Amino acid sequence: MTPIPFAKGHGLGNDYIVMSRQDLPFDLSEASIVRICDRNWGIGSDGILMRVETTRADFGLRIFNPDGSEAEKSGNGLRIFAKWLRDHGHAKQDRFTVDTKGGLVECVCRTRSGRVSVVTVEMGRATFRAPEIPMTGPDGDVVAVPLQLADGSTVSATAVSIGNPHCIVFVDRLDTDAAKRVGPLIERHPAFPQRTNVQFVRVTDKRTLDILIWERGAGYTLASGSSSCAAAAASVRNGRCEHGRLTVRMPGGDLVIDVRADWSLRLEGPVEEVYTGALSTEFAEAWLTPATP
16 A cells, blocks of 8 residues: 555644545544544544545545544535645635535635635535534424423524534633533534534624633534634524624634624635645555445
């Protein structure tokens, strides 16, 4: 087995490995994904971005979480993927489309000194309807509804999908320890049959919000593009912010989210490639085993 090339990049500290399916002997198994993403035993990352073939868009993308599960969409992942495509010559233009499990998106790259530094992504439309998230219960918008957790506490939850599920909890004060404790209780709540990403949100003003993120399949993360979009949309839906350009501040940095009147969302933020390399033949032969059919 020959060495398998990869690149690693991050969006505000949320890091992903980029690989191409054509460089692999077969689909990655869950165990392979977990090992590659492990920060001690593998490369280390918050997930894997896999370029795949598609006929629906210019490029195809599959996104894998570090626990081996598959994600529908990732705003930071899409920016990292877009930069990789453009900087490495796969994309010949600054604007192109990407086919994800969570729907088609459009990416626009902005370059500085010959390299992509900022990527804008059209992330699709937000929906708050329970069946579309998906969330169990009546068919209606999930906005500020009580959600009882396994520890006996109750939170006021707003659920939204932008191609992947999110649950937003508004708080008066952000607390990292509380986010790490409550996040997994909401992620795996039986009301969410596909689990959910979780955001704890403190709105500063009509144009600014601060968030902490518990990401489905990854845990506590410094930043998330799709979480920023979900938090911004939920803030507008609850009347805490206004339609238009909102700044979402996270421990890893800031993103700008444009929440339009039709609930379509545009994300804009920086992206950086950290390094390129190759999985050694030794590692590949030991850990790249076929996925279970």
